[in-house]
Amino acid sequence: MTFWEFANPKKFLAWSERALPFLWVAAALCLVVGLVWGFFFTPDDFRQGSTVKIIYLHVPSAMMAINIWVMMLVTSLIWIVRRHHVSALAARAAAPVGIAMTLIALVTGAIWGQPMWGTWWAWDPRLTSFLILFLFYLGYVALWEAIDNPDTAADLTSVLCLVGSVFAVLSRYAVNFWNQGLHQGATLSLDKEENIADVFYFPLLVCIAGFVLLFVALVLYRTGTEIRARRLKALMARQRVQA
Amino acid sequence: MIALLKRDMALAIRAGGGFGLGLAFFLIVAVLVPFGVGPDPALLSRIAPGILWVGALLACLLSLDRMLALDWEDGSLDLLATAPLPLEGVVSVKALAHWITTGLPLVLAAPVLGVLLNLPVPGYLWLVLSLALGTPALSVIGAFGAALTVGLKRGGLLLSLLVLPLYMPTLIFGAEVARRGAEGLDVATPLLMLAGITAGSVALLPFASAAVLRVNLR
Secondary structure, eight states, X not given: OOGGGGGSHHHHHHHHHHHHHHHHHHHHHHHHHHHHHHHHSSOXXXXXXXXXXXXXXXXXXXXXXXXXXXXXXXXXXXXHHHOXXXXXXXXXXXXXXXXXXXXXXXXXXXHHHHHHHSOSOOOOHHHHHHHXXXXXXXHHHXXXXXXXXXXXXXXXXXXXXXXXXXHHHHHHHHHHHHOOOOSOOOOOOTTOSSOOOHHHHHHHHHHHXXXXXXXXXXXXXXXXXXXXXXXXXXXXXXXHHHO | OHHHHHHXXXXXXXXXXXXXXXXXXXXXXXXXXXXXXXXXXXXXXXXXXXXXXXXXXXXXXXXXXXXXXXXXXXXXHHHHHHSSSOHHHHHHHXXXXXXXXXXXXXHHHHHHHHHHTTOOTTHHHHHHHHXXXXXXXXXXXXXXXXXXXXXXXXXXXXXXXXXXXHHHHHHHHHHHHHHHHHTTOOOHHHHHHHHHHHHHHHHHHHXXXXXXXXXXXX
């Protein structure tokens, strides 16, 4: 049994249907535990007060927004190289989740920024590059929706994802150069001395795990839906031919 | 290749008025901005480099959907695809023709519009230089967007949505060169980055555009 067997839609569906209930439960458990722990059982920050607690939504969603694009890049590459339909459909299924995560990160960031920086929005490199990422997601989804032939759509969006990734990274460093930031630096790095305090760190880890599990569950579920939708289309086309 | 270049340029100049349109649009943007922000010369000279860059970018965008869609409709794109010339070459030539008919006039017109917007004197050289360096990248990136949307009925709006995020790094560095030039600061770093983006796009993007065109012509 190799990893590529999941490229078979039937095997993929059978396996994901068995895994999904566990994933839903695990995601819900992590999110509930992490958020309740984070919101009610951590002390207020001595400078930021209770506003710091939005970190439990802001940081995981921001991490997922970037990682979902990376996942789409990988599945697009797999589609281009090995032409597994499930891979292309997984990329399609992930994109709207990515849009939602980017939006959550932007909105929670604005809500956090208002009391802390005194402004909802600043043209800070991180904020700006997230807005650009949001536009890339929009373009990607719009291209999927615009093309009728599924194989053509998968090919075109895969190439767009590749080219878009290069330009997204380029934009990330270009905006760094363009303006200095208000946003704080990374405080979750594994290799740094000075990080976020442990009381905030552990519930945050649980929340991140919850977001990852939620994303995996959503993508498997949505990919299954896409596979079924395509089967339905094929069935209906066959019926029309016979009738 | 040269024949194709001549044909595309002749078509762009003679048919349908697409040639002057981008230039006229650029002029109108430069005229509208003072109405929008007020006639204060100090303010205008501060925002002039950015306005001219954004205007040039939008003017480039305007003529993109004509680049491949017209040839797609009358079938000459299929002929070009079966011709001995590789599709990468076709796309590059088309982008070059687009640059000569759209980008180059914008570069030449920019100093005149700079006068309208009260651009500071040291800025002219850098504005023209940054536009001359940056607009080829806009044409090549635009060719990629045009190739993506060529088969679509209403591709125009989608084309803008796809291409504008890709334009962002070029705009950032191009406008930065023009702004620093206008303020008399050192321009070397953004200028080199802009040249790098253009060189990279010109070298690599035609392959992506040709791959996408092949999918669309399948």
